[in-house]
Amino acid sequence: MSMTDLLKAEEIKKALDAFAAETFDPKKFFEMVGLKAMTAENVKRVFKVLDVDGSGFIEEEELKYVLKGFSQEGRDLTDDETRAFLKAADKDGDGKIGIDEFEVLVHE
Template sequence: MALAGLLKEGDIAAALKECEAADSFNYKNFFAKVGLAGKLFLQNFSGSARALTDAETKVFLKAGDSDGDGKIGVDEFAAMIKA
């Protein structure tokens, strides 16, 4: 089951197919294709989840953004989960 069962396997397969070639991955297109575009963090796990408050978002970003670029990349997210 993908991402707590929220994403459809067919959507994931189609998104992965579109970025098979080297240098073809576009995260915005990928997220849109698999159904993650426009969702905030908690809504990725349940569509009925509440949005994070501004304070929670700031704490989350501060905890995960180890390189200071204002974003949490996949490696940063993985490190955060393992901490």
């Protein structure tokens, strides 16, 4: 399954363009691509696309490349952006983002 099976390509492009030179804000990005308006079940489908290694978690190394999960044109997150994203989503403090933590962050 690809991200464009779940989200509109034009909304992904618009959101990626908005954060091309601006500091990445995951909540604002999720709203722009239409994730916030999706059901919890569909948000979890998006998570599974972003969980590249299929571990059930998005680890810090995967998080750095999360925008590429939406489109190959996506940029890498900076180390500061990656840490801020992880801190915002990692509610149990285990150093990675689980599927439920991801869904909570999207719908906050």
